[in-house]
Amino acid sequence: MPDTLPKHEPANRQISLLALLPAFLPALLFLALVVSPPLNQDVAAVLSFAERMAAGEPLYARLIDVNPPLIFLLNLPAAWLAQWTPLDAVQSLLLLLLGFCLLVAWLCMRLHPPRGPAERAMMLALLPLVLLVAGYDFGQREQIMAAAALPYLFLAERRIEGQRTGGAMVATVTLIAAIGFALKPHFLAVPALVEAVVLLAAMRRGRLGAAFRDAVPWGLAGLWAAYLALIVFGFPAYFGQVVPLVWDYYVGLGDASFWQVMLTEELFTASLMTFCLCLFTARIGTLTLGWLPRLLAAAMLGGLAAALVQHKGWSYHVVPVWMFGGLLCGVALSRAVDALLPRATALRLAPMLATGAGVALTLLVMRGGEAPWREFNYHNGPVGRLAAWLQKEAPEGRLLVLSPDIYPAYPALNYVENQPVLRFMSTWLLQSVYETCPENGARFREPAQMSEAERYLYESVAQDFAARPPEAVMVARDAHIPWCAGQPFDMITYFTRHPLFAETWRHYRPAGETDGYLLFERKD
Incomplete structure (x- = not known):
């Protein structure tokens, strides 16, 4: 009997592996x-x-x-x-x-x-x-x-x-x-x-x-x-x-x-x-x-x-x-x-x-x-639609994204191999500094009224945009910032107050909208 057990062990293992095939399906999925x-x-x-x-x-x-x-x-x-x-x-x-x-x-x-x-x-x-x-x-x-x-x-x-x-x-x-x-x-x-x-x-x-x-x-x-x-x-x-x-x-x-x-x-x-x-x-x-x-x-x-x-x-x-x-x-x-x-x-x-x-x-x-x-809805979802637009309008080009959310710009720009120009992944800092309205009741703070953090963001976005003008720009309609002075927070209006940003922005035109994002492309 002791001599027969080792002879049957490989067969048992083989049967186990064959029987395990259904058990591998979840991992394969x-x-x-x-x-x-x-x-x-x-x-x-x-x-x-x-x-x-x-x-x-x-x-x-x-x-x-x-x-x-x-x-x-x-x-x-x-x-x-x-x-x-x-x-x-x-x-x-x-x-x-x-x-x-x-x-x-x-x-x-x-x-x-x-x-x-x-x-x-x-x-x-x-x-x-x-x-x-x-x-x-x-x-x-x-x-x-x-x-x-x-x-x-x-x-x-x-x-x-x-x-x-x-x-x-x-x-x-x-x-x-x-x-x-x-x-x-x-x-x-x-x-x-x-x-x-x-x-x-x-x-x-x-x-x-x-x-x-x-x-x-x-x-x-x-x-x-x-x-x-x-x-x-x-x-x-x-x-x-x-x-x-x-x-x-x-x-x-x-x-x-x-x-x-x-x-x-x-x-x-x-x-x-x-x-x-x-x-x-x-x-x-x-x-x-x-x-x-x-x-x-x-x-x-x-x-x-x-x-x-x-x-x-x-x-x-x-x-x-x-x-x-x-x-x-x-x-x-x-x-x-x-x-x-x-x-x-x-x-x-x-x-x-x-x-x-x-x-x-x-x-x-x-x-x-x-x-x-x-995964099932990728091509019909926000990422798939945005990636298709970027592939058509700015393949492998530079991209400026002004959005409080990372999604869907990421991973769409990864698939098209776009190069972001902004030093931040998102505008979360802007969202944070405007959690409450300015004390004077205005929609935006003037540069002299800005905190050090807001001024850093304000200047950085303008500098990044002007230093490497991108082929395309994505701007979120919803900045995830409360209304103030009876107005929503419009990021284009906010940043075009900066002369450097405004001068560069003159070279862009609207190119459509998808899933709450305004799309712009460079005219020249």
Whole structure:
């Protein structure tokens, strides 16, 4: 009998893989979605800034944005790849992101080979889906952070269980995790809660001293300190100019109350899911299911905290909750089946469990989400229509965008390879300084009455426009600014008060309107 078992194992594996084909369909669906247009608007805007950095425009001196530099630095390889190869920037970015997801999946499987047939089937089907399930939000910092955290969570389970791990593997996982968590300060809630679980587990086992000597948390802290030093010395304008601007004008912009944010469709669903799964993992034992479910629950809680702190309730803020929660459910279910059922039964159930988990996660994120609907309607939607117009009127030309929103200018201009001339991604600063009407009851403040921030924006837009007159101009009808003096806020009227802007504006004529945006093209 002992000699016959190894002979039948390859056949079992082959049957499992064939039976798993339906379980791969959700991941294949999301793979098709993430490589289809449109690219997420925030991802597209960051990529555009990275292209301009690669072309020589300095960040925080010529390019002004509220985000710390790391996300722009991570986008530079895509910009360079687009310069050196026939690929455009969007294709380059998607290729690198998918390569990153493959690396993450490989690291997870190396760190923890599945314990039984059900877990093996679940990991093969669910792990790719989890990495792609962000859909339209693929490439957002939340998706990158959650993907970067997965090998760290698998390593955390090994650390709790006292398993030895090679130094190169530990260093690689720590570096990837440190980069992911450093993308936003709020993300540090995830490793804080995960390390708390690791310490509590060490206390239960009487290994607290060894836990404090663990290289992983110290490595994370050292890398974050190095990144902070890079910002201070490599990008001094960020703390000197951008952070005060963000603190004074951006943090409170459109700020909703806690309950307004909590009761949005995305955050309420994510909060309910997090509460239920945290309660579930607190009740189950670790002997059967291991520590990974509890670690994933801690990561979910950290991801939810990061979403709540941002006070927006946007769909991509809860992407880590779906990713961590989906994997938690799959891992817990499959490990329970492997532990509690005979191997032959687990082998038969494995494909059905993996398929069911994948379909359930797919339906959860598709309901009320933006994918696949934006992809299905791309050509008839705002981005597709604008991209078609730009391709006709200003292919690969310069473009001025005056809009409080990034969408749909981004990603339309990315697909047409337009070069934005404005140093800002949007006019959010104008929106902030005009949240209330001027004290004298006028529609606009005169230059002498402007704050330093408004005057900077006013002068910068005029200078950028005149220095590199674009082939086309997009202006939003709705500036997202309240009426004052019985008038709406008209951005053309506002900026043409500046002599430099007005002189350049004389060379433009109306060319149409689409989705609330006035389009202008240069006459000569």
